[in-house]
Amino acid sequence: MKLFDIAHSRTGDKGDISNISVIAYDPKHFDHLAKEVTAEKVKAHFTGIVHGEVVRYELPSIGALNFVMQKALGGGVTRSLALDPHGKCLASALLAMEIADLSD
Template sequence: MLKQACLPVRQVQYKKTNMKKIKLIDIAHGRSGDKGDAANIGIIAYDDKGYEIIKKHLTAEKVKEHFAGICKGNVDRYELPNIRALNFMLHNTLGGGGTVSLKHDAQGKTLAAALLRMELDIPDS
């Protein structure tokens, strides 16, 4: 106790724009499948606040970056606000598509879970 009490008080400098990390899997769920060589990943927020976060921060660019090396084409993003969902089309992703692909997951069934691995950096409010 004595030893600790003798330590100098440490000053924590908070940055003005402190960011906090949110795990996508904590605020959303989803499902994925195939459309030819493209994978579709639908992501659904559990509540309105979660939808505001994914709408603002889960951009097509971030998804493309997340799947670097896996998604070899463009990523299109669509909004379904009534059901708090975003739909992503990841083109040129499934190794040629359903019947041609040599991938174990030729139909992209596990890619929604792969996207939920993402962490979003959002300003702490």
């Protein structure tokens, strides 16, 4: 299944750091998200785009994961010639990630 089947996302940026939240549509799916969407898998998913560390923060009370990705925006908004300097499309790209099917 695709991540977008059970979650939505928002992004933010500061300099060359991209922040992506992954929020379960249904809080009962948070444990599945936490198991399937690791910092390592996110970094691998963005090979060639994210060149720094990826750190995951868990917010179980709202059914969300937050990923902070260093060196992810080609130098940052004011220094990049990228078509999407803020990294807003990274949310859609992450939601296309393949994860294991729900077992409920």
